[in-house]
Amino acid sequence: MSGNEAPKRPKLILAGNGMAGVGTLEQILKLTGAYDITVYGAEPHPNYNRIQLSYVLEGSKTFDEIVLNDRDWYREHGIRLHTGTKVTRIDTESKKVITETGDAESYDKLIIATGSKPFFLPVPGHDKNGVIGFRDIADCETMIAASRTKKKAAVIGGGLLGLEAAKGLVQLGMETTVVHLFESLMERQLDEVSAGMLKAELERQGIQFAMGKKTVELTGGAEVEGLRFEDGTELPADLVVMAAGIVPNTDVAKASGIDCRRGIVVDDYMRTSAPDVYAVGECCEHRGVCYGLVAPLFEQGGVLAHEIAGLDPAPYMGSSVATKLKISGVDVFSGGVYAETAEHRVLRNHDDWRGTYKKVLLKDGRIVGAVLYGDVTDSSVLTRLVRDQAVMTDELYGQLFGRGGCCSEGKASIGVEAMADDEIVCGCNGVAKGTIVQGIREQGWSTVEQIKVCTGATRSCGGCKPMVEQLLQLTLGDSYDGTAAAKAGICGCTSLSRDEIVASIQEMGLASVREVMNVLGWSQPEGCSKCRPAINYYLGMLRPLEHRDEKDSRFVNERLHANIQKDSTFSVIPRMYGGVTSPEELRKIADIADKYAVKMVKVTGGQRLDLLGVKKEDLPSIWADLGMPSGYGYAKALRTVKTCVGSRFCRFGTQDSIAMGIDLERRFERLWMPAKFKMAVNGCPRNCAESGIKDLGIIGNDGGWEVFVGGNGGIKLRAGDSLCKVKTDEELVLICSGFIQYYRETANYGERTSEWVERIGLETIRQAIVEDKDNCAALAARVEQALAALHDPWQEAVENGELRRQLYEPVQAGATNE
Amino acid sequence: MLDAGKPDEYPIGLGREVRAGSLSVAVFRASGGRWYALENKTPHAKGGSLAEAIVSGDYLYCPVRDLKIALGSGEVQAPDTGQVRTFDIRVEDNRVRISIPKQS
Numbered sequence A: 001m002s003g004n005e006a007p008k009r010p011k012l013i014l015a016g017n018g019m020a021g022v023g024t025l026e027q028i029l030k031l032t033g034a035y036d037i038t039v040y041g042a043e044p045h046p047n048y049n050r051i052q053l054s055y056v057l058e059g060s061k062t063f064d065e066i067v068l069n070d071r072d073w074y075r076e077h078g079i080r081l082h083t084g085t086k087v088t089r090i091d092t093e094s095k096k097v098i099t100e101t102g103d104a105e106s107y108d109k110l111i112i113a114t115g116s117k118p119f120f121l122p123v124p125g126h127d128k129n130g131v132i133g134f135r136d137i138a139d140c141e142t143m144i145a146a147s148r149t150k151k152k153a154a155v156i157g158g159g160l161l162g163l164e165a166a167k168g169l170v171q172l173g174m175e176t177t178v179v180h181l182f183e184s185l186m187e188r189q190l191d192e193v194s195a196g197m198l199k200a201e202l203e204r205q206g207i208q209f210a211m212g213k214k215t216v217e218l219t220g221g222a223e224v225e226g227l228r229f230e231d232g233t234e235l236p237a238d239l240v241v242m243a244a245g246i247v248p249n250t251d252v253a254k255a256s257g258i259d260c261r262r263g264i265v266v267d268d269y270m271r272t273s274a275p276d277v278y279a280v281g282e283c284c285e286h287r288g289v290c291y292g293l294v295a296p297l298f299e300q301g302g303v304l305a306h307e308i309a310g311l312d313p314a315p316y317m318g319s320s321v322a323t324k325l326k327i328s329g330v331d332v333f334s335g336g337v338y339a340e341t342a343e344h345r346v347l348r349n350h351d352d353w354r355g356t357y358k359k360v361l362l363k364d365g366r367i368v369g370a371v372l373y374g375d376v377t378d379s380s381v382l383t384r385l386v387r388d389q390a391v392m393t394d395e396l397y398g399q400l401f402g403r404g405g406c407c408s409e410g411k412a413s414i415g416v417e418a419m420a421d422d423e424i425v426c427g428c429n430g431v432a433k434g435t436i437v438q439g440i441r442e443q444g445w446s447t448v449e450q451i452k453v454c455t456g457a458t459r460s461c462g463g464c465k466p467m468v469e470q471l472l473q474l475t476l477g478d479s480y481d482g483t484a485a486a487k488a489g490i491c492g493c494t495s496l497s498r499d500e501i502v503a504s505i506q507e508m509g510l511a512s513v514r515e516v517m518n519v520l521g522w523s524q525p526e527g528c529s530k531c532r533p534a535i536n537y538y539l540g541m542l543r544p545l546e547h548r549d550e551k552d553s554r555f556v557n558e559r560l561h562a563n564i565q566k567d568s569t570f571s572v573i574p575r576m577y578g579g580v581t582s583p584e585e586l587r588k589i590a591d592i593a594d595k596y597a598v599k600m601v602k603v604t605g606g607q608r609l610d611l612l613g614v615k616k617e618d619l620p621s622i623w624a625d626l627g628m629p630s631g632y633g634y635a636k637a638l639r640t641v642k643t644c645v646g647s648r649f650c651r652f653g654t655q656d657s658i659a660m661g662i663d664l665e666r667r668f669e670r671l672w673m674p675a676k677f678k679m680a681v682n683g684c685p686r687n688c689a690e691s692g693i694k695d696l697g698i699i700g701n702d703g704g705w706e707v708f709v710g711g712n713g714g715i716k717l718r719a720g721d722s723l724c725k726v727k728t729d730e731e732l733v734l735i736c737s738g739f740i741q742y743y744r745e746t747a748n749y750g751e752r753t754s755e756w757v758e759r760i761g762l763e764t765i766r767q768a769i770v771e772d773k774d775n776c777a778a779l780a781a782r783v784e785q786a787l788a789a790l791h792d793p794w795q796e797a798v799e800n801g802e803l804r805r806q807l808y809e810p811v812q813a814g815a816t817n818e
Numbered sequence B: 001m002l003d004a005g006k007p008d009e010y011p012i013g014l015g016r017e018v019r020a021g022s023l024s025v026a027v028f029r030a031s032g033g034r035w036y037a038l039e040n041k042t043p044h045a046k047g048g049s050l051a052e053a054i055v056s057g058d059y060l061y062c063p064v065r066d067l068k069i070a071l072g073s074g075e076v077q078a079p080d081t082g083q084v085r086t087f088d089i090r091v092e093d094n095r096v097r098i099s100i101p102k103q104s
Helices: A019-031 A050-058 A071-076 A137-149 A160-171 A192-204 A251-255 A294-308 A379-388 A394-401 A433-443 A448-455 A465-479 A482-486 A498-508 A513-519 A531-542 A556-560 A583-595 A616-626 A657-668 A729-746 A753-760 A762-771 A773-788 A793-799 A801-808
Strands: A011-015 A036-040 A080-082 A087-091 A096-099 A104-106 A109-112 A116-118 A131-133 A152-156 A175-180 A208-211 A215-220 A224-229 A234-236 A239-242 A246-248 A264-266 A277-279 A284-286 A322-327 A330-336 A345-351 A356-363 A366-373 A424-426 A570-572 A600-603 A609-614 A638-643 A677-682 A696-701 A704-709 A721-726 B015-020 B023-029 B035-039 B054-056 B059-061 B068-070 B086-092 B095-099
Touching (some): A011 A019, A011 A104, A019 A036, A050 A137, A071 A080, A087 A251, A131 A137, A160 A175, A160 A239, A160 A322, A192 A330, A264 A277, A277 A294, A345 A394, A379 A394, A424 A465, A448 A465, A513 A531, A531 B054, A556 A801, A570 A616, A583 A600, A583 A609, A583 A616, A616 A801, A638 A657, A657 A729, A657 A773, A721 A729, A729 A753, A729 A762, A729 A773, A762 A773, A793 A801, B023 B095
Parallel strands (some): A011 A036, A152 A175, A152 A239, A264 A284, A638 A677
Antiparallel strands (some): A096 A104, A215 A224, A224 A234, A322 A330, A345 A356, A356 A366, A600 A609, A704 A721, B015 B023, B023 B035, B035 B086, B054 B059, B059 B068, B086 B095
């Protein structure tokens, strides 16, 4: 290389020139110019908007009008574009891509974005002429050409894609029938009522329907002539469009030995199993999910772009899919749960005259899903409400459904508006509405964090945070940027989120609390009482074997292993596995309570005994006398496993809940968690140990166990969700291990499972633990590792003289000569 | 002046209680090498000690109610209010010495 040449930039290759891949490139280009970029696309076109193919089909737009990035764009950004060139194989060893023409090109980083293929029903005759998918411009051109000579079209699939194809074909003058397996259109987005309204509208536009029909054969000679259904009936058609679904296009990944399941398997940073090879979009499978809508692809692209640019992205956690669509001029929205079951309460507004429909589903008073048809002005509000599982209030009801009165209709009224100025918003710190509103107006507070620092509101239990957010929204109106506020850092010392911090620790190999704060630019160099314990937890969670717990970053209770009381005495709760004790143990506890003049002996809510009012300097000797391990009744850790009497004594018991409870408590005791963690095991569905309101609740039945998660009996009462049923004790232990470790790895510090389950979604958890057995086993292995590094802290304090002196014993000052 | 032992009996970044007669003093050896002595009693109406605080730079976060208090001046930081008594403290001849007025 001659000395004048610019240093060679690393080579980034994109295989797949569609919306996900090029969208990712656009985001990369905004972040870095460090790469020399080459793009391969199988189609002979630059990147176009696949969502608008139906416009090209029906003739309302030309191809040029749906192009997203024309060839000039690639030139301007110095990107080499090879259209009509498919990548057929990747040599992941020598880091080269090989195209169908046999050319090889080396890469430093490679993104696979090969999208998806139409799913062809594997019925006899599917390979006849005149049977096509609806996926790209070539398919559009085929359909347009066919419409000139052919008359009858059948579209297999009554989902979005099929309906769009049918609409286009009708516009082209073909007699078009949509064949659908189910009785209801778009059954993955719409409920029966809205699907019925849509079908009636499309029928008005000239589309015919054959509902509840299963195609078993495509008939004809070389050319397709019709469809035969399972019920023996037939439908003549000389053009058949397969629109029954899509399958991720994993051809090149499979041919190259990269891990694939349904899609190309990627982790939370879009990394495939091959080094420096990433995948994004419809071709990939993240946490067991393949997405087919555009919003998740852009979210994935954002994470990938940061990853490629070396900017430590927050991990991709999956997307919650709310769909807003326009089908043949009809606006449709669906988010969350759209089909009601007996457990839902349904709010419905069906207006056949205006052709609108609105349904909101409540579960336990919370908004869990919504469908809109005809009028989707509330879609963004509902997307948020469904995502947050917001509690339905009179105000929200008024906002969404009108009060039927005069003045409030159409007005965005929210709960806090009606509050008087002197009404308390934050009950923990006694902050009134007026104080907050005045500060927003006069002091310019614009985030929850600022309000927290200045007034104390939201600082303690956090239950008033939604109200504070609403006050910001109400007072600042449109200028309040809720998303910016949500992205505020974990505390006032940093603007980084939990995920960004965890990712940085992993990628930069940060090893101590101090290093994290230094390297990541904390505004307060030594942090605060919020971030320091959190960082210490994340370090321990990520590196259980290497990280040495940092006592100076521990809140007093976890530093001293006892619960500080208002008078600065402490409480002592020894471990009693499963809540079972013995006469000897009780005698010992009674004697110790006398010896140390304990102020009170109390039975806790978790079936343990609490010795209250112990002086700090007495703690180590009381522990030595007890000879029992710490019950961790002070820690963000497993508290207790509450049990019922179960099959050993109870005439209703079907399972030995005590044995299982003791086993689980012995297994998971001492494990540090993002927040306190409570368990219960019941021997029968009568549920005497209250498994329904525990972080992890287990209910025995005749055939095995049912596992409930995310329950909470405390500040925010929440019934646990049923995660799964298992038959054997071994399966139960595995599920518990997987659940606990998944929570440890993904929850925010301080976040109880009740909040966590709602934030990341029960389905995600089920996928990760119940469906993905390998993942569950890997989680269980990691929890074992974390457990192996733990020892009883009371024993440690008893044995370690220096620790005992420095942490527990006061210095007795003496006189000096001065 | 009261003698409060050797400096190495005080862990860096943590507090330790020193008892002087009926008075309890919270002594902090901050990470920058600075020493602080405050009355081991929060100004909060409901009471509580300070020696078990989390220490950040020249501030502590009180263990019972998370008040942020300046170690040097004893002043409680906004939004809370209050004042903690402070005492002079220094290390001489490898001994920690705290100056506490006789009447206390």
